[in-house]
Amino acid sequence: RKEVEQDPGPFNVPEGATVAFNCTYSNSASQSFFWYRQDCRKEPKLLMSVYSSGNEDGRFTAQLNRASQYISLLIRDSKLSDSATYLCVVSSNQGGKLIFGQGTELSVKP
Amino acid sequence: NAGVMQNPRHLVRRRGQEARLRCSPMKGHSHVYWYRQLPEEGLKFMVYLQKENIIDESGMPKERFSAEFPKEGPSILRIQQVVRGDSAAYFCASSQSQGLDEQYFGPGTRLTVT
Numbered sequence: 001r002k003e004v005e006q007d008p009g010p011f012n013v014p015e016g017a018t019v020a021f022n023c024t025y026s027n028s029a030s031q032s033f034f035w036y037r038q039d040c041r042k043e044p045k046l047l048m049s050v051y052s053s054g055n056e057d058g059r060f061t062a063q064l065n066r067a068s069q070y071i072s073l074l075i076r077d078s079k080l081s082d083s084a085t086y087l088c089v090v091s092s093n094q095g096g097k098l099i100f101g102q103g104t105e106l107s108v109k110p
Numbered sequence: 111n112a113g114v115m116q117n118p119r120h121l122v123r124r125r126g127q128e129a130r131l132r133c134s135p136m137k138g139h140s141h142v143y144w145y146r147q148l149p150e151e152g153l154k155f156m157v158y159l160q161k162e163n164i165i166d167e168s169g170m171p172k173e174r175f176s177a178e179f180p181k182e183g184p185s186i187l188r189i190q191q192v193v194r195g196d197s198a199a200y201f202c203a204s205s206q207s208q209g210l211d212e213q214y215f216g217p218g219t220r221l222t223v224t
Binding site: 034041042043044045046049087096097098099100101102103 | 141143145147151152153154155158165166168169199201203212213214215216217218
């Protein structure tokens with residue numbers, strides 16, 4: 001079983017749609033959780049950290065459920081510029097090392 | 111404020127040659143991480159370093175790969191006697207402190223072994 005598993009993609013949605021990504025992780029001792037985006041195999045860019053209380057940044061909302069070892073990302077009012085691969089990322093319980101999911105590709109169409 | 115810098119951005123080596131990849135962390139960051147992304151695969155952790163110390167090298171292949179982060183200068187990832195399977199994008203990230211801190215990535219070095 002992979003340490004971090006994400007929805008298989010690709011997701012093809014029209015502009016303005018709401019889209020949700022899900023992710024599960026296997027190590028219950030994991031301490032930190034993030035969503036990154038990666039465009040065309042360029043460097044991953046930090047989108048947001050994910051906290052147990054949930055957090056929102058504009059059109060993006062992230063949730064963490066430690067009991068279920070589940071992380072989600074909701075994007076509202078999708079824009080063309082949101083097209084990218086979204087990476088669910090967990091830090092190891094030892095700290096430092098990040099463990100990446102395979103990524104979910106999002107394509108927002110006009 | 112410059113972000114994480116990596117050079118070269120593209121590197122072509124013939125089988126058996128050595129590859130040296132450089133990474134300068136963001137200003138104020140003393141923790142450096144190297145990740146590798148093979149074609150059509152996700153990013154995989156290789157090594158975590160602080161100045162003059164290797165903290166975690168659990169993701170490094172046992173042979174041919176080494177990393178350092180000297181007191182002065184950039185971190186270096188060195189691959190000796192490269193093989194075709196080493197062709198990948200190598201990303202460096204840095205953070206301000208250990209562990210729970212967010213990591214910021216450089217633009218990567220794309221290594222092609224011919």
